[in-house]
Amino acid sequence: MRVALFPTCVNDAVHPSTAIATVTVLERLGVQVDFPFEQTCCGQPQYNTGYRRATEPLVRRTAEAFDGYDHVVSPSGSCVAMIRDHYPRIGARAAAEGRGDDLAGRAGSLAGRVREFTEFLVDVLGVTDVGAYFPHTVTYHPSCHGLRALGLGDRPRRLLEAVEGLDLVELPGAEECCGFGGTFAVKNPDVSAAMGADKIRNAESTGARVLCGADNSCLLHLDGMLRRRGSGLRPLHLAEILASTEEEPWS
Incomplete structure (x- = not known):
């Protein structure tokens, strides 16, 4: 099982401890995690502000960065929702307008493989007790x-x-x-x-x-x-x- 980490911009720039913690938990559970350096922003800020076409290159870059991985895990529900809900729609619209017929396929493929952190733990790994201690x-x-x-x-x-x-x-x-x-x-x-x-x-x-x-x-x-x-x-x-x-x- 090939697993990649998608930390997102917020975590990478402001809260790297969250990305580190995500990897710590996954490795504790025996999962080897890769970090593709080609990844950048998923394009959510641009898309939410109405710049759909400006988002398309980021959709393509993100899909290419995570090509070949069985699961892409992210500790950010908003970015996972962006990829899962909006990427296929962006790809389909680009194809309909004659800009890159392959984008829809790439976007759809990634959307089916991206998992929010808790989803991956519970649904894919089948665990709820990850061996944590937090007396608060x-x-x-x-x-x-x-x-x-x-x-x-x-x-x-x-x-x-x-x-x-x-x-x-x-x-x-x-x-x-x-x-x-x-x-x-x-x-x-x-x-x-x-x-x-x-x-x-x-x-x-x-x-x-x-x-x-x-x-x-x-x-x-x-x-x-x-x-x-x-x-x-x-x-x-x-x-x-x-x-x-x-x-x-x-x-």
Whole structure:
């Protein structure tokens, strides 16, 4: 089984610890992970802003970078949703407009092989207990892409519940958006901030020490607001919790 890591731009540039944690967990489970250096941005920012044709070269480059791998694993539901839901559509539209008939095939092939991290662990490897230790109270925020686009369901929760020492508490209003939404936060800052404030109030009401998520884009949004509030609540990606075998993995 050939497996490649797709860390995404956010993790590569801002939170490399999440990508490292993803590999740590996979290797602990006996999976050899490759990192194709040809990969770049998947094109989600361009596509979400309306630049479909400008996204096509990135679709092609991403598909070529991961050609030949059985599974492409990413700790980012939003980027997985971009590839799985939008790549085939972009490829089909390009072919219909006479620009690269092979793009649809390449995009469709990659879409069928890309897996969000928790999907890969639960559905492909068939595990929920990854040998982690994290003796803290945690509440989980399901991001919109993971919840609605990918249908991750209870996979992240099942993984967290199997972590030794972890106390998982329910997040009120868990299914409500945190307000990030990619370029939405830039174009609608007041609404975005209000939604983030609601999410933070709900998270703080749980008494948890850690706010866990599976998308660092959402966690970055919430982290900035938490820091400005002087809150003691700590955002942490699920992969970093699953990689933990000590009391303070972030120290």
